[in-house]
Amino acid sequence: MSPFPVDRRTLLGAGALAFAVPLTGAAAQFRGDGVFWSPNTSSYPTAVDLKANYQFFTSDEAAFVEAAALRMIPADPTGPSALEAGVPLFLDRQLAGDYGKGTRLYMRGPFGKGTDTQGYQAKWPPAGFHRAAIKAIGDHLGQGGGAPFHKRAEADQDAFLKDLSGGKVDLGSDVDGKAYFKLLLQNVMEGYFSDPIYGGNRNLAAWKMIGFSGARYDQRPYVLAYNKPYPLPPVGIGGRPAWTAKG
Amino acid sequence: MAIRNPPVDAVMIGFGWTGAIMAQELTDAGLNVLAIERGDWRDTPTDFSPAYAQDELRYYWRHELFQRLNHDTLTIRNNAGQTALPMRQLGSFLLGSGVGGAGVHWNGQVWRFLPSDLKARSHNLQRYGKAAVPDDMTIQDFGVSYDDLEPWYDKFEYLCGVSGKAGNLKGAIQAGGDPFEGPRSREYPNPPLEMPYALTLFGQAATSLGRHPFPHPAANASRAYTNPLGVTLGPCTYCGFCEKYACGDYSKASAQTTILPVLMRKKSFTLRTNCEVLKINMSADGKTATGVTYLDEKGQEVEQPAEMVFLSAYILHNVRLLLLSGIGKPYDPNTGEGIVGKNYAYQITSSVNVFFNDKILNPFVGAGALGMITNDFNGDNFDHAGLGFIGGGYVGILQTGARPIETHATPDGVPTWGLAWKKAIARDYLKTTTIATHGAVMAHRGNYLDLDPTYKDVYGRPLLRMTFDYTDNEHRMSDYLTDRAAEYGKAMGGREIKTNYRKGSWDVVPYQTTHNTGGAIMGDNPRDSFTNKYLQSWDVPNLFVLGATAFPQNPGYNPTGTVAALAYHAADAIKRQYLKAPHQPMVQA
């Protein structure tokens, strides 16, 4: 038996809370007992609930994100669009959780506008940045009674996103439009190509479109299969749709 | 009142690659060793479970295995004229945290430096004259030779079970290996990994151009292997979730898979996790390190006396702890005086994508160090006369696993989103490969580390500040390598290539490498270096600084082979010399 009755999971992030919260009376100390193992503490990811409504986005925000994601990955017979892949729901769940809150990010001030090479300098974590940027975009496009993004023609939407990515849209002193475009595109790609357990890449369709094999662990038979199509369909951490009974 | 623990013989600050290597060696020598690690205990079955290890979002993009920047980060700028801002999100490099350190999520690319890399200053002066090394290029010799390190390179390669093919055995060049490498005393412990299609195509193209391709030396085991400590690694399954991920298969060498099963059983070794060292304590005369102060998992301050103190916290944390502890004179780029923080360097990378119409490459089959490489343009393996730069790098393909959020390159002229992007990625994903260049960064007067005047960590202490940019030397060298990569790409005979030069200033956003170097460099005299060749501080003889902190500049190879060799070289000297005369310098100043 291990003499170290420490719940490792409660120690996660212990450093950050060190002054505020004494976590446990036991020392996280290991001596002479070999490689320590605590069964049943493995931390599996939690599958998102595909049926529930948006948790983070307001309806206006959702309208923008759905429309913008659809321009980034439009519908056509090649494969799923961002909407068919479930990207907006993915992003909603991400922004409602730790990622959106920026729990791992350094979010202390002072905040300044950096050079491009200094990276993320928004004064909000990703959730707040999306919220502020979507509002600023709405205000910008609404000036003089202009139509909101999602009501515009596709060509118009494309032109706006292009300008945004090129730093040509002034969204005020707080919101860096170019930085926001980068974040949105990154998040859309994440939703399209990540494991379906997080709500995007529905039915593994984005992986099927490109031919990615997914969460497989033994690829030895295929290393020397030169120029041969990979014989297996993609699989996710939670399996694949064909394994789940319909109903 | 701080709690005071009973003294130990040696304390390791941080328990990644270097901490584990040194603890193993010193406990073997009979010492009582304590390692203090700020992160969690992590083991393969619990934390790297193959049931869910292949998760690109969680591990790479959400950084689950890496340092939490909300706790501490560093500030960054390209030059002293700018205001440094915090690295709020990880990007260019991925700092480790927890048992095993960054060694848990490395690729396993194991290199030796060239004999001439270790003498960068004297070698280049001798071959190319004074003009080749401008005044502001503050490069130095390491103060240790290839021959000094050879046994210790060998020891690390056998610890890890490196899969590769020797190119130079005791001076005799071997077919199929790297003909440019320094002489090895014996073959690699395991044969190379199997080479997938893209790598074979690259090898053929490079050979047709008269270059010398060979399989990348890999700490991804090509077969089951039991190392000299008696620990067994399993054969790599080419799962393609290797670098930036942990191995669930006991195939990638790390502290967990090579040392801990032995070290963790020793009664003379203690590990404390979730304890963060705040500073190194010094005697009143500043000549002896008396131990460390750390915060335990309950947030209490604990004083830990130790006879010997080892910084093994990764280069950036090593330098910061020296500065926070007031040890050594901080470097001043204006006067060139001071040593702590001096000669910070990095790596410069670029790439060429090759798109085929008719070749299915299955790029998701991969391993962290599965590669076909040429060193024809690394270090001083080629004549630099008239080129306007010194140094070089390797050029080759590493098929590490094309996880699609990260890897979805499209050809020139195709935008990064929209219908054209979608059609291109659907057409090209399986038929694209990427030639990488991995170049040296020389030390420069204006590139350095110090403490930030504004930004603080979670405890209110100053963050480290990094001032860094590429100089003309790096850009010229990298462009030269990129042009060579484009030649290879064309010779591979695909539909088209796309050439991605490294342009402009160093950028913290895209991942490049976690090969930060310098800041407490080694050398042959105390004026120009912080440690002697045994990584022993010149001024504080019972303080040792492990890691790439010691590199006076960064050659064109990945660092950890040399980082480990330097640690073993130091451990050997400690056992043979230091323990007989503790607290004495092992090299006379």
Ligand SMILES: Cc1cc2nc3c(=O)[nH]c(=O)nc-3n(C[C@H](O)[C@H](O)[C@H](O)COP(=O)(O)OP(=O)(O)OC[C@H]3O[C@@H](n4cnc5c(N)ncnc54)[C@H](O)[C@@H]3O)c2cc1C
């Ligand atoms: C994605 C990736 C790929 C890489 N690939 C390669 C490769 O292929 N080849 C190669 O040569 N190198 C590679 N590297 C680099 C390699 O991982 C490092 O060189 C190596 O791990 C350095 O060993 P170290 O002991 O100096 O630091 P680490 O292994 O990082 O260990 C340092 C430890 O110290 C702890 N620590 C820090 N501060 C404190 C404190 N104050 N108190 C207590 N503990 C502390 C940290 O939590 C950490 O666990 C890669 C790195 C990354 C991130």
Ligand code: SF4
């Ligand atoms: S590629 Fe091989 S060494 Fe790397 S994680 Fe997968 S099984 Fe382990």
